[in-house]
Amino acid sequence: MGFFKHFFNKKIIVDTPQQPEDLYKVELTGTVIKVTHPKRADEEIRWEEIEEVRFVNTDEGPFLPDVWMILSGNSKSCSIPQGSKGWDAVYDIVSKYQGFNFENAMKSATCAENQVFEIWKK
Numbered sequence: 001m002g003f004f005k006h007f008f009n010k011k012i013i014v015d016t017p018q019q020p021e022d023l024y025k026v027e028l029t030g031t032v033i034k035v036t037h038p039k040r041a042d043e044e045i046r047w048e049e050i051e052e053v054r055f056v057n058t059d060e061g062p063f064l065p066d067v068w069m070i071l072s073g074n075s076k077s078c079s080i081p082q083g084s085k086g087w088d089a090v091y092d093i094v095s096k097y098q099g100f101n102f103e104n105a106m107k108s109a110t111c112a113e114n115q116v117f118e119i120w121k122k
Contacts, residue, residue, distance in 0.1 A: 026086020049074040053120040055108035
């Protein structure tokens with residue numbers, strides 16, 4: 001019994017991400033959104049540069065992120081996978097933009113196919 005007690009009372013810490021989205025880090029300031037990933041180039045866009053918000057659904061989950069929020073403008077773009085820390089904060093901000101298309105956001109939420117949804121355009 002001592003062996004099992006010793007084995008089951010150990011605390012196991014797992015440092016590896018549980019989901020592919022866990023590898024993405026979203027940093028927000030009053031002026032920029034920056035997305036980093038250990039195996040991708042950093043992406044950054046200034047809030048004032050955003051001219052379009054799209055949701056891109058893919059059929060790549062669960063091995064890769066399958067819904068992305070793409071912020072683009074001024075020849076730049078920033079891709080944020082749904083489920084990453086920071087997605088909700090960015091969504092809360094852009095969903096307040098005048099003309100934000102909540103209907104397309106809901107369509108994206110129920111879509112399991114490769115599809116692009118225009119959510120907002122300046």
